[in-house]
Amino acid sequence: MSSKRIAGPEIERLIQLLAKVPGLGPRSARRAALHLIKKKEQLLIPLSGAMAEAVEKVKVCSTCGNIDTADPCTVCTDPRRDGSTIIVVEDVADLWALERSAALSARYHVLGGTLSPLDGIGPDDLTIDQLVARVAEGGVTEVVLAVNATVDGQTTAHYITDRLAGFETRVTRLAHGVPVGGELDYLDEGTIAAALKSRTAF
Numbered sequence: 083m084s085s086k087r088i089a090g091p092e093i094e095r096l097i098q099l100l101a102k103v104p105g106l107g108p109r110s111a112r113r114a115a116l117h118l119i120k121k122k123e124q125l126l127i128p129l130s131g132a133m134a135e136a137v138e139k140v141k142v143c144s145t146c147g148n149i150d151t152a153d154p155c156t157v158c159t160d161p162r163r164d165g166s167t168i169i170v171v172e173d174v175a176d177l178w179a180l181e182r183s184a185a186l187s188a189r190y191h192v193l194g195g196t197l198s199p200l201d202g203i204g205p206d207d208l209t210i211d212q213l214v215a216r217v218a219e220g221g222v223t224e225v226v227l228a229v230n231a232t233v234d235g236q237t238t239a240h241y242i243t244d245r246l247a248g249f250e251t252r253v254t255r256l257a258h259g260v261p262v263g264g265e266l267d268y269l270d271e272g273t274i275a276a277a278l279k280s281r282t283a284f
Contacts, residue, residue, distance in 0.1 A: 093119070145216075147192030147209055149174050157181075157190060164188045166223040170213060170242065172196055172230060176266040180228060185275035188226070191216065196234040197241055210242060217249050226281055227255040230265045243284050254281040 089097075093115060101111035118126045142148070143155035150156055157163065157177075167188035171177050177190050193208045205211070216222065225246060229235035243253050257280040260266070266274065 146190045147174070147194060147212075148177055148190060162187060166221060167226065168213070168216065168222055168224075169226045169228050171228050171266070172235065172238075173267075176228065176230075179266045179269065180274060180278070183271040183274035183278065185278040186226075193229075193238065196229065196232070196238040198234045205241065208238075210245060213242065214245050217246060217251050222249075222251050224252045224254060226278070227253065227284055228266065228278075229255075231256075231260050232263060232265075239284060253284045255284040256280075257282045 096118075097108070097111045097115045100106055100114050101108050103111075106114060118129065139151045140149060141151070141153050143150055143153050143158060145154045145158045148155040148157055152159070164187055167186070168191050169177075169180060169186065169188050170191045170193060171180065172193050172195060174192055177192060180186075180190075191209065191213045193210065193213075195203055195208055197203060197205065197208070213225075217225065225242075227239045227242060229239050239255060246253055256277040260269065260273070260277045269277075
């Protein structure tokens, strides 16, 4: 027995799109859609404008893979950052999590995921070659592998370590505070800061 439609197709489409956002299931999407519609002037209209502007202006940084409205991004063009250290992360969410900790003012490199043979994700599907090229340009004395403490994360870390073995660059990884199986985006700022300060050779 099919469920009855309780709203017009426009509202149903809004609910279906919201349900695709991580952390929102069908029920939460319905609540969010209803709240947005009730607060049309204060929320829905400004949100639609912000999203349209994001579609037009947001781009991926060609240097590090961060998301910004400029290319190179704000992080890459900040002269106060230590250009000799590159922090390697899986995703932009991890970059933002590390930035919230404000523990290390360095540059970043977003891999775009991790190596996962079972899912068909190999080195060519990530930005590992671009990372090696950045190190090869010179001036990088340390690469911090800030990948998640998962099997795929550690496999990726070992692969990158092997790829960087021929360079005079120290490869380190996050240490204390990051639980095995944990993900950076779910850690608090204090834990991330402690992990960065206690990084060790990989």
